[in-house]
Amino acid sequence: MASLLIYAAVGIAFFWIIKFMIYDEVESRLMVEKQDFEAYVRSNDTWSNNSYFVENKIEVVPIFGKFKNEVAFTDTLISNRYDETADPFRQLTFYTLIGGSPYRVAIRKSMIESYKLIEAISAAMIAFLGLLFVSTLIFHRVLSGKLWKPFYDSLARIKDFDWTKNKPLETVRSEITEFNELGDVMEKMASKMQHDYRSLREFTENASHEIQTPLALINARVEQFIQSKDLGENHTYWIEEIYHAARRMSRLNQGLLLLAKIENQQFTEQEELDLSEVALNKLKDFEDILQHKDIRLTVQSTGSFRKVMSPALAEILLTNLINNAIRHNYNGGELRLESGPDFVQVSNTGNPLKSDPERLFERFKKESTGAESLGLGLAIVKQICDNCDLQISYQYHEPVHSIRIT
């Protein structure tokens, strides 16, 4: 586009330059003729239209009264003597005295040939510039197609690159050194990414292993210890505390490990799932507790919410939501599961939130100070939603809390 503008500007400038030069040429010749005329008048002191100059190129008209002594160039059209067309002329008008009386003299020169010249040059210019423009356009396209092909191929491979897989990134080799260098750098970065990802993954797994094993030992020792017959009330209290703390720590560790795994996108398996169906299946696991807490369950479905995501994550997501809705419910309350083509919503009756709803999904944000709650459930839900392109929103219409996934 810019080049098109430049071509147009060059063309126009060229046209004006040529026109200016032709005018300059014609005008200087007119000036020479004016001098010839004046020399003739000076020596003869008279002027006859028929002598010397032909083709009414000099017109001498007597004028009366005062005259301004000025010299002017004008463009004019004079009708042709032989046919009816009007031809362009350049005219030099000046005033002079012949035999003591004033005359206006106009000397003309035909511009027909000059105009033809300008037209010819302009046409040639336009043709050549247009040709040049088209050819550079084609040249560019062909060039970028050939030249940039390895670059675009490599770009496509980089876009497809998945650092959670073991397959290394291979960029396309070409004759262009810069592209090869870029490819080398990208390959190095990709393999570093894969390496870091692997070591992070191994670290989280190893850390979990290292922590779970001593916890397993504590649990096992406590279980052995409580088999002894002569435990006092004090002892059982302490033992219970130790046992609880160890279990809590183990669950905390598992929760954090799960969060890390979701963050690292270690759940790569993808399947199209109906989230409302997953929720319904999960609810079966909670039948006992719903009955125990005397919670009324309402299921309302206006369609199935289909989503491509990891089945394991979908289960964790809905288990945590339902668990949350039961934990913060009161006895004799209500749990509602609603679903439609683009949402799943879990609602439960419960006491109003004591804290800021904005912070509901933060880690270790607990509503109850109960030791059983870890404060990770909704953080995990949020993390899963973030990773699977799901939106989560919370609403409260007394006394019903709703969490909606869209």
Add this chain to the structure above:
Amino acid sequence: MKILVVEDEKGLAESITDYLSREGFVCEVANTFWQADEKISLYQYDCTIVDLTLPDGTGFDIIKTLKKIAAATGIIIISARNTLEDKLKGLEIGSDDYMTKPFHLSELNARVKSLIRRRNFGGNNDMTWKDIRVNLPQRKVFIRDAETTLSKKEYDLLLYFLSNIDVALTKESIAEHLWGDNMDSADSLDMVYSHIKNLRRKIVEKGGKDYIQSIYGIGYKFTAP
């Protein structure tokens, strides 16, 4: 009944063998991959408990060898790794069960017993203790030969008790046995309490004794009064 425990954490191996020995199993321990490899080629075991991560090898390789030379041995994996891939791989190469650390010894004991029962009798047997008889394939319970109807959870609870006679069981281990570990609220302990109450009532109704003994602060013990 001989059991091999392959576990590199000595304390944990000791706890498991102590606990299982009390239940009448003969236990041997292998702390390393090579010890385990040697033991399985020399002796025959009814059940092997294998930790997946060992200092000099992986439990998967032990299971593969075991499947080649003694296919009848029951295999239970105990691992700190809680990934689905590991579980699937374990089942694929022929293990019977997968438990994630930390686990309850009582749960491990129940699973070992259930595994051995299935291996030895094809799952087709009765379980009898005092005046309680459980027909496993039909899931029927008889107290003094009179049938009593238990809910699914009460049945599971009774079986868990019968696998752990005379053993103090924590409320948490019972809750986890009945509902898995995603039911982590305080409510599940209340539910344990109500299921125990119902089970106790149903046994006593049919003329059985009250075998369920509460242990203050800890849980319950199934024992002859």
